[in-house]
Structure formats: C-alpha cells, structure tokens
Amino acid sequence: MLEIQSIRKTFNPGTVNEVRALQGVDLVIEEGSFVIVLGMNGSGKSTLLNAVAGSFFVDAGQIRVAGKNVTKWPEHRRAKLIGRVFQNPFSGTAPSMSIAENFALATHRGRPRGLGWALSRGLMDPLRDRIAGLKMGLENRLDNAIGSLSGGQRQALTLLMASWLKPDLLLLDEHTAALDPKSAEQVIALTNEVITRDKLTTLMVTHSMPQAVSLGDRIIMMHGGKILHDLQGPEKKRLRPEDLIERFNAIRAREQLDESAADMLRKNYI
Amino acid sequence: MTLLLGALTIGLILSLLAMGVFISFRIFEIPDITTDGSITLGASIAAILLVNGVNPFLATAAGAVGGALAGAVTGIIHTKFKINALLAGILVMTALYSVNLHVMGRSNVPLMQAKTLSSQAEDLSEAWVGGDTLSIFGWPVASTDAALLLMAFTAAAVTGFALYLFFRTHIGTAMRATGDNSQMVRALGANVEGYIILGLALSNGLVALSGALLAQYQGFADAQMGIGMIVWGLASVIIGEALTGARSLGLTIMGAIMGSILFRLLVAIALRWGLNPNDLKLITALFVFAALVLPGLIGKLKRRFQPAQPHA
Ligand SMILES: Nc1ncnc2c1ncn2[C@@H]1O[C@H](COP(=O)(O)OP(=O)(O)OP(=O)(O)O)[C@@H](O)[C@H]1O
Numbered sequence: 001m002l003e004i005q006s007i008r009k010t011f012n013p014g015t016v017n018e019v020r021a022l023q024g025v026d027l028v029i030e031e032g033s034f035v036i037v038l039g040m041n042g043s044g045k046s047t048l049l050n051a052v053a054g055s056f057f058v059d060a061g062q063i064r065v066a067g068k069n070v071t072k073w074p075e076h077r078r079a080k081l082i083g084r085v086f087q088n089p090f091s092g093t094a095p096s097m098s099i100a101e102n103f104a105l106a107t108h109r110g111r112p113r114g115l116g117w118a119l120s121r122g123l124m125d126p127l128r129d130r131i132a133g134l135k136m137g138l139e140n141r142l143d144n145a146i147g148s149l150s151g152g153q154r155q156a157l158t159l160l161m162a163s164w165l166k167p168d169l170l171l172l173d174e175h176t177a178a179l180d181p182k183s184a185e186q187v188i189a190l191t192n193e194v195i196t197r198d199k200l201t202t203l204m205v206t207h208s209m210p211q212a213v214s215l216g217d218r219i220i221m222m223h224g225g226k227i228l229h230d231l232q233g234p235e236k237k238r239l240r241p242e243d244l245i246e247r248f249n250a251i252r253a254r255e256q257l258d259e260s261a262a263d264m265l266r267k268n269y270i
Numbered sequence: 271m272t273l274l275l276g277a278l279t280i281g282l283i284l285s286l287l288a289m290g291v292f293i294s295f296r297i298f299e300i301p302d303i304t305t306d307g308s309i310t311l312g313a314s315i316a317a318i319l320l321v322n323g324v325n326p327f328l329a330t331a332a333g334a335v336g337g338a339l340a341g342a343v344t345g346i347i348h349t350k351f352k353i354n355a356l357l358a359g360i361l362v363m364t365a366l367y368s369v370n371l372h373v374m375g376r377s378n379v380p381l382m383q384a385k386t387l388s389s390q391a392e393d394l395s396e397a398w399v400g401g402d403t404l405s406i407f408g409w410p411v412a413s414t415d416a417a418l419l420l421m422a423f424t425a426a427a428v429t430g431f432a433l434y435l436f437f438r439t440h441i442g443t444a445m446r447a448t449g450d451n452s453q454m455v456r457a458l459g460a461n462v463e464g465y466i467i468l469g470l471a472l473s474n475g476l477v478a479l480s481g482a483l484l485a486q487y488q489g490f491a492d493a494q495m496g497i498g499m500i501v502w503g504l505a506s507v508i509i510g511e512a513l514t515g516a517r518s519l520g521l522t523i524m525g526a527i528m529g530s531i532l533f534r535l536l537v538a539i540a541l542r543w544g545l546n547p548n549d550l551k552l553i554t555a556l557f558v559f560a561a562l563v564l565p566g567l568i569g570k571l572k573r574r575f576q577p578a579q580p581h582a
C-alpha cells in the first residue's frame with residue numbers, strides 16, 4: 001500500500017533552471033493494485049517514482065509505504081520495502097559481475113549483509129530454477145558477466161531481482177522503452193506474470209497505449225507535475241487506446257490555447 | 271642472488287600495497303593518494319611501538335589499524351562532506367605528514383636494536399637451519415634472507431587469500447558492486463557511502479600493513495618513505511592486469527601480487543644496470559602514464575590505419 005499526501009518537488013529553486021516537477025500530488029494505492037502512469041514528456045512521472053523511491057527528498061508532503069512514513073528515509077533504507085526496474089537496462093545490474101552475484105545482492109535487498117558466502121548452495125539451486133523459468137537459456141550462464149547479456153535479458157533479470165524478495169511496492173519506469181519490440185513484449189509478459197502471481201502493489205510508467213489499456217487495474221495521467229485523470233474500475237476496463245489518445249489531445253489543445261493566449265497578452269502588453 | 275632475493279622480498283611486501291591500491295583504484299575508481307600517507311603511518315606506528323618493546327605482531331597490527339582509520343577519514347570526507355575523492359585524499363595525506371612526525375617524534379626511527387618480525391624470522395631460521403647459509407637449487411643463500419623471503423611470502427599469500435574470500439562474501443560482493451553500479455546497489459538497499467568508507471579503510475589498512483612490514487624489513491621508518499607509493503601501487507596493479515588479463519577476481523588479486531614482484535625486479539635490474547636512483551620516480555610515473563594511455567592510443571591508430579570497412 002502506498003499513500004502519497006500532497007508532495008511537492010522543485011528542482012534548482014530560485015535559479016533560471018527552476019523546474020516545479022511535482023506540484024502537489026495526492027495518491028493512494030491499495031495493496032495489490034497495479035497502477036499505470038501515463039503522461040507526456042516532462043510531466044513528472046519519473047520524478048514521482050523517484051520521490052517514492054527516495055532518490056531525493058520531497059520539499060513538502062508525506063509518503064507512506066506499507067504503513068510506514070518513509071518521507072525522511074534515505075533511498076537505501078526504503079529499498080527494504082521497494083523493488084525497482086529502471087528504463088536503462090544498464091542501471092539495474094552490475095555489469096562486470098556474474099548473473100549469480102547480481103542475484104546474491106538482490107536476495108539481501110534491505111537486509112543485513114554478513115560475512116556469509118555470497119554464492120551459497122541455498123541460493124544457486126532456486127536461482128537456477130527461477131532463471132530456467134524465463135526460458136532464455138540463461139540458467140547455464142550463471143557465471144557469465146551480466147554485462148554480456150542483451151538489454152531484454154538484463155531487464156528480465158532485473159525484474160526477477162526486484163521481486164525476489166516480495167516488495168511492498170514495485171516501481172517500473174518505462175522498463176521496456178529501451179528494448180526492441182520483441183524483447184519488450186517478452187518483458188511485459190513476464191512483468192504481468194510476476195505481478196499477478198505475487199499480487200504486487202505496482203506503479204508502472206509507460207508511453208505505450210496498448211500496454212496501458214491491457215495491463216493493470218487503474219490508470220493515472222499526469223500533467224505539469226499533477227495528476228490530471230485517475231481512471232479505475234469499470235471505466236478503466238472499458239478504456240480503448242483511442243480514448244487515451246483523445247485525452248492526450250485534449251491536454252495538447254489546452255496547452256496550445258494557453259500558449260496562444262500568452263502570445264496575445266505578450267503582443268498586446270509588452 | 272642476494273639482490274634477487276631482496277627484490278622478491280620487497281616485491282612481496284609491497285604487494286600488500288598493490289592489493290590496497292587495487293581496492294581503491296579498480297573497485298572504487300578512486301586514485302586514493304591517502305596511500306602515500308598511510309604507508310608511512312603504518313611504518314611509523316609499528317616502528318615506535320617496536321622501539322618501545324611491544325610484541326612485533328601487535329605493533330604490525332596496530333600500524334594496519336592506523337592506516338585503516340586514515341582511509342576511513344578520507345572516505346568520510348569524501349562521502350559525508352561531498353568533497354572530491356582526490357582532494358579528500360590529498361587533505362588526509364597532507365595531514366598525515368604531520369601526524370607521522372608526531373608519532374615518531376622525529377623524521378626517522380631506526381629499528382636496528384629492536385625485536386621485529388624480521389629479526390624474529392632471522393632468529394627462527396638460525397635456530398632451525400643452524401648454519402648461516404643454505405642451498406636453494408644449488409645456490410648458496412643466507413638463511414636469514416630466505417627466512418625474510420618466507421615471511422614476506424606468507425604475508426602476501428595469507429592476505430591475498432583472505433581478500434579473495436572476503437570479496438566472495440555478501441559484504442564483499444556488495445562492495446565490488448558499489449564500484450560497478452552504485453545506483454543499483456542503492457536500489458538493493460545497501461548504503462553506498464558506508465561501503466566506500468569501509469573500502470577505503472580496508473585499502474589503506476593493507477597499505478599501512480605493507481608499510482609496517484617494509485619498515486621492519488629495511489630496519490627503519492622514515493617520514494619520506496611514502497612519497498610516490500600510490501604510483502608504485504598503480505604500476506603493480508596495471509602490470510598484474512597485463513599478466514593475468516584480469517579475467518576473474520582471483521586472477522586479479524594474484525595479478526596485483528605478481529605485478530608488484532615483477533615491477534620490483536625490473537627496478538632492481540634497472541638500478542643494477544646503472545639507472546640513477548633519483549630518476550626512479552620519474553620513470554615510474556612515465557610508465558604508469560604510458561600504461562594508462564597506450565591501450566586507447568593503439569586502438570585509435572589501428573582504426574585509423576585499417577582499410578575502411580565496406581558499407582553493408
Ligand atoms: N534531477 C533533476 N534536476 C533538474 N530537473 C529535473 C530533474 N529531474 C527531472 N527534472 C525536470 O522535471 C520535469 C519532470 O521530469 P520527469 O523526468 O519526471 O518527466 P517524465 O514525465 O518522466 O518524462 P519522460 O516521459 O520524458 O520520461 C522535467 O522538466 C525535467 O526536466
């Protein structure tokens with residue numbers, strides 16, 4: 001369960017580069033709910049996920065994950081509750097280390113790491129099974145550096161790593177955007193499988209309308225650092241890609257209206 | 271033969287330095303110049319304790335702990351106060367110069383009369399072997415020299431193996447990953463800053479251990495003995511990578527040890543052939559420069575002189 005209460009974030013405040021990336025976001029996500037986040041470039045989707053994950057502290061508001069107020073927790077502490085997959089396949093894995101070693105790290109997400117042997121048998125046997133389940137032929141390459149794998153393979157593994165210990169919240173930020181269509185499809189299928197099987201509370205950012213309508217049980221649409229639309233229940237079920245595109249066009253039209261109004265004002269008064 | 275044995279022994283002692291530099295430079299990609307201060311710190315602490323009759327093992331361990339503390343300070347300055355890692359190292363190295371003079375009370379502490387690990391090794395060898403020479407592959411070798419070599423070899427082998435085991439534990443694996451992808455390590459709940467501090471402490475602890483052993487081998491600690499040692503360590507690590515290809519953790523650690531020995535041998539030979547000792551640091555620096563630049567340069571030249579690939 002995730003509870004976000006009027007959080008705000010301004011980057012580079014007081015400078016010419018000031019960006020008000022989050023301007024009062026309220027959001028409550030029930031346990032086990034799978035939420036798709038849509039929005040145009042720069043609307044604040046990644047900033048929202050980063051705020052929840054703790055990549056930075058918010059300027060105002062409160063964030064609660066699984067009932068705990070994590071607003072002031074550093075990122076590594078929140079990781080006990082949160083699993084993440086990034087857009088960039090290079091971000092989620094340590095490239096020069098082996099597949100097995102990467103998983104050894106993931107099996108201790110948010111737990112104390114001692115002087116125990118990292119690649120214990122207790123890890124290797126279940127690991128081989130779960131990776132065989134991917135049907136990518138990686139179960140015989142556990143000693144290979146993970147950097148030698150393709151982007152799709154790496155994202156699939158990162159997803160498995162993020163969900164190895166069941167997270168209270170799973171954050172996916174365009175985790176298939178950097179992949180070719182076929183790998184993207186594979187990773188999406190895996191995503192759906194993992195989330196459904198473990199009933200994971202999930203926030204997933206995407207730009208793909210087909211993904212948005214076919215996955216999840218709720219859609220939020222962001223614009224200008226705020227949540228503009230929140231579609232759930234039967235409304236979400238009935239949604240077609242065209243409906244979403246319509247809403248995007250409405251946002252664009254309004255923006256253009258704003259711009260032409262500003263233009264007019266500028267011409268008349270300056 | 272004495273020359274060869276001496277070079278081997280010093281090479282093995284300095285391989286601890288090379289392993290320390292491997293941690294800071296290869297794992298964290300920090301050229302940590304604290305090294306120059308902490309090798310002297312290790313030597314100073316050990317020397318002053320030995321002169322005061324402390325057990326040689328304790329004195330050596332105390333030297334290593336001192337170095338680890340110095341490394342931790344560099345790590346804290348870098349991570350908590352957000353000061354560039356190189357600058358943090360420079361600050362601590364500079365401060366250590368004064369610290370070392372205070373520890374020793376003067377700029378040089380001779381250990382001729384003191385009971386040290388080296389003198390103990392020599393005593394042992396005399397007690398066991400009896401005579402003062404023994405024959406290795408037909409060569410007459412002073413038994414004391416052989417004992418010192420054995421001591422240095424044991425130190426390097428035990429440390430190298432312990433380091434290998436450490437890097438295969440959960441903590442060690444997370445530490446290696448920190449240098450590889452800190453974003454991922456953070457997302458998996460590890461405290462990156464803590465690992466950097468711990469890593470630099472470990473690195474400088476090894477460096478100081480090397481310094482403590484070196485002081486006992488050469489029979490003195492000196493305030494100047496650390497100058498340029500970071501470059502020495504870098505040279506060893508780079509040679510080691512060339513020797514082993516740096517394909518795995520075990521090979522890389524072995525490489526650092528072999529690199530240190532080979533580099534020391536090369537230096538001994540060059541000095542024997544009449545290289546001016548004053549030029550040693552200059553040549554070491556040039557060597558490291560070349561080793562860092564040449565691979566990229568050769569690749570570029572190769573591409574330039576290769577016939578243009580036909581377009582598909
Ligand atoms: N670390 C940062 N420093 C300064 N500005 C930032 C930072 N991160 C994001 N921004 C700005 O905040 C705004 C929102 O960015 P964000 O990355 O959240 O958008 P997004 O919705 O994820 O867009 P996209 O679909 O392109 O990924 C943008 O104007 C961006 O330039």
Ligand SMILES: [Mg+2]
Pocket residue numbers: 045046047173
């Ligand atoms: Mg984004």
